[in-house]
Amino acid sequence: MRWINTRPGRGAQLTLLLLPFVLLIAAYSAGSVARLAVNPNDKLLPNLAGFADAINRMAFLPDPRTGEYLLWSDTVASLIRLFAGLGISTVTALLLGMAIGMLPYLRALLSPFVAVISMVPPLALLPILFIVMGLGESSKIALIVIGVAPAMIRDLAFKALELPREQIIKAETLGGSSWQIALRVVLPQILPRLITCLRLQLGPAWLFLIAAEAISSDSGLGYRIFLVRRYLSMDVIFPYVVWITLLAVVTNYILDRIRIAVFPWSELEKQA
Amino acid sequence: MSDLVIENVWKEYGDQIVLENVSLTVASRAFVALVGPSGCGKTTFLRMLLGQEQPTRGTILVDGQPIPTEPGPNRGVVFQRYSVFPHLTVLGNVLLGKEFSNSRHRAKLFGAARRNAVEEARKLIAEVGLSGAEQKYPAQLSGGMQQRLALAQALIMKPKVLLLDEPFGALDPGIRAEIHTLMKRLWHETQMTVVMVTHDIREAFTLASRIVAFERRRDRPEEKQRYGATITKDISIWPPRLAGVPSNFSPDRDGPIDSLGSRRDDPALSGE
Numbered sequence: 001m002r003w004i005n006t007r008p009g010r011g012a013q014l015t016l017l018l019l020p021f022v023l024l025i026a027a028y029s030a031g032s033v034a035r036l037a038v039n040p041n042d043k044l045l046p047n048l049a050g051f052a053d054a055i056n057r058m059a060f061l062p063d064p065r066t067g068e069y070l071l072w073s074d075t076v077a078s079l080i081r082l083f084a085g086l087g088i089s090t091v092t093a094l095l096l097g098m099a100i101g102m103l104p105y106l107r108a109l110l111s112p113f114v115a116v117i118s119m120v121p122p123l124a125l126l127p128i129l130f131i132v133m134g135l136g137e138s139s140k141i142a143l144i145v146i147g148v149a150p151a152m153i154r155d156l157a158f159k160a161l162e163l164p165r166e167q168i169i170k171a172e173t174l175g176g177s178s179w180q181i182a183l184r185v186v187l188p189q190i191l192p193r194l195i196t197c198l199r200l201q202l203g204p205a206w207l208f209l210i211a212a213e214a215i216s217s218d219s220g221l222g223y224r225i226f227l228v229r230r231y232l233s234m235d236v237i238f239p240y241v242v243w244i245t246l247l248a249v250v251t252n253y254i255l256d257r258i259r260i261a262v263f264p265w266s267e268l269e270k271q272a
Numbered sequence: 273m274s275d276l277v278i279e280n281v282w283k284e285y286g287d288q289i290v291l292e293n294v295s296l297t298v299a300s301r302a303f304v305a306l307v308g309p310s311g312c313g314k315t316t317f318l319r320m321l322l323g324q325e326q327p328t329r330g331t332i333l334v335d336g337q338p339i340p341t342e343p344g345p346n347r348g349v350v351f352q353r354y355s356v357f358p359h360l361t362v363l364g365n366v367l368l369g370k371e372f373s374n375s376r377h378r379a380k381l382f383g384a385a386r387r388n389a390v391e392e393a394r395k396l397i398a399e400v401g402l403s404g405a406e407q408k409y410p411a412q413l414s415g416g417m418q419q420r421l422a423l424a425q426a427l428i429m430k431p432k433v434l435l436l437d438e439p440f441g442a443l444d445p446g447i448r449a450e451i452h453t454l455m456k457r458l459w460h461e462t463q464m465t466v467v468m469v470t471h472d473i474r475e476a477f478t479l480a481s482r483i484v485a486f487e488r489r490r491d492r493p494e495e496k497q498r499y500g501a502t503i504t505k506d507i508s509i510w511p512p513r514l515a516g517v518p519s520n521f522s523p524d525r526d527g528p529i530d531s532l533g534s535r536r537d538d539p540a541l542s543g544e
Contacts, residue, residue, distance in 0.1 A: 164353070164354035166351045166353065166354035166355060167354050167355075167357060169322065169324055169343050169349065169351075170349060170351070170354075170355055170356075170357075170422075170425075170426075171357075171368070171372075172342060172343035172344065173322070173343045173344065173345060173347060173348050173349050173426065173429070173431070174345065174368055174369035174372050174425070174426075174429055175344070175345035175369060175372045175373045175429060176368075176372040176379070177372075177376075179377070179379075180372050180376075180379040183378070183379050184368065184371070184372075184379045184380075185357060188359045189357075189358070189359050263359070264409070265358055265359050265360075265409045265411065266359075268358075268409050268411035268412060269358050269411050
């Protein structure tokens with residue numbers, strides 16, 4: 001049988017799914033044991049006990065200086081920035097993307113502009129943002145929006161433009177006005193794409209968030225990682241990285257479930 | 273109830289002449305089939321009737337009025353593909369026209385207005401033989417069912433003119449014969465004038481009251497650019513096929529119909 005036709009069973013699938021994760025943990029553990037055997041005070045690759053201790057300290061014991069549970073207060077601070085940034089980007093992308101996709105005049109006006117803007121490296125704008133907007137929350141949220149929105153706008157405009165011309169014509173022969181067609185034909189077909197688009201932008205959004213927090217902040221997951229870096233606290237950095245990854249994975253999963261629940265037809269179309 | 277008058281219509285794209293000097297008068301409630309080799313401008317002609325494209329020269333009148341320069345509710349259309357909206361159920365697809373015309377801003381009906389519209393839509397859905405599938409999405413329907421749905425969706429607007437662009441071209445022969453029967457019944461029962469583009473001559477002679485052939489009079493490679501297609505044959509079916517008048521001969525045109533033992537052109541009218 002050809003390789004392209006051999007498929008794993010359920011059990012095999014689960015094993016294969018877990019295998020890379022297990023291998024990663026095993027490799028780490030082996031490295032950690034080797035280093036700690038040479039020097040019990042080694043800080044680069046702490047063992048599980050070290051992690052447990054650090055996680056306990058960060059998540060379940062109040063910080064002696066501020067009285068806050070640092071992991072949770074950092075998470076809340078970061079998520080507020082992230083979701084504010086993504087929320088603003090989503091709304092902008094939906095409105096502009098749809099308008100650019102549907103209206104030839106707006107397309108002529110904005111499409112090349114957005115294409116150019118989306119090529120500006122957002123991190124290069126970070127100093128400007130800090131100078132103009134100060135070091136507060138708004139500059140961090142603005143960085144996420146600048147980093148994520150142009151790509152989303154373009155993606156949604158493409159998607160709106162991609163709708164078969166026949167559908168729009170058909171809607172016109174049913175008496176729909178531009179507004180009605182936008183509302184009942186284009187918008188509902190674009191929303192599933194918006195969610196997918198949002199999922200794809202989660203990675204970049206976290207990147208910009210952590211970059212902004214690393215440079216100037218007094219709370220947040222990225223801030224903490226870059227703070228404890230000075231003390232070589234790998235026992236804190238590793239759990240934080242895993243935690244951020246977990247947050248991103250869960251958000252990604254939830255968004256996809258929302259799409260399937262709210263737009264069941266989008267899943268049918270995919271199979272058809 | 274509406275006649276179409278096409279006078280000396282030319283269509284050019286830049287230097288390329290697609291149609292030249294096309295004149296045609298279509299009587300009210302006629303069923304005209306446009307046939308011809310591919311690339312001869314049948315579909316372009318249909319698009320001009322639809323208002324999707326404008327003739328370069330010449331005029332098109334519906335009931336003595338020049339047709340608007342964009343598609344509108346008095347000219348319904350069914351395309352070969354993408355005629356129905358994938359994000360709406362069968363019922364939602366048929367309702368859409370009603371919702372566009374009765375709810376300007378929200379394009380959605382509620383309460384009694386919705387109940388009335390739903391009742392009308394259900395009747396039409398039953399008419400095209402889709403009862404029971406009201407809550408299904410187009411992706412769950414076969415190709416033939418999707419085209420039936422597209423017909424119901426167009427008919428709810430009670431268009432003066434129904435334009436069909438190879439509507440049954442992608443269906444297999446059995447399904448096609450069934451939908452031909454339906455199409456004939458709809459033509460007899462409604463008041464509309466039908467113009468259908470098809471590449472299937474048999475289909476044209478089965479359904480239409482008049483067959484119009486488009487052809488390039490000069491088709492040598494060096495002439496292709498500067499000479500467009502025009503009407504070369506205009507055949508009226510004899511004895512005349514009239515909407516609402518059952519014909520009394522049955523020259524084996526839809527296989528299955530003859531096998532029912534009917535001597536009628538359209539067995540559905542007799543209630544068989």
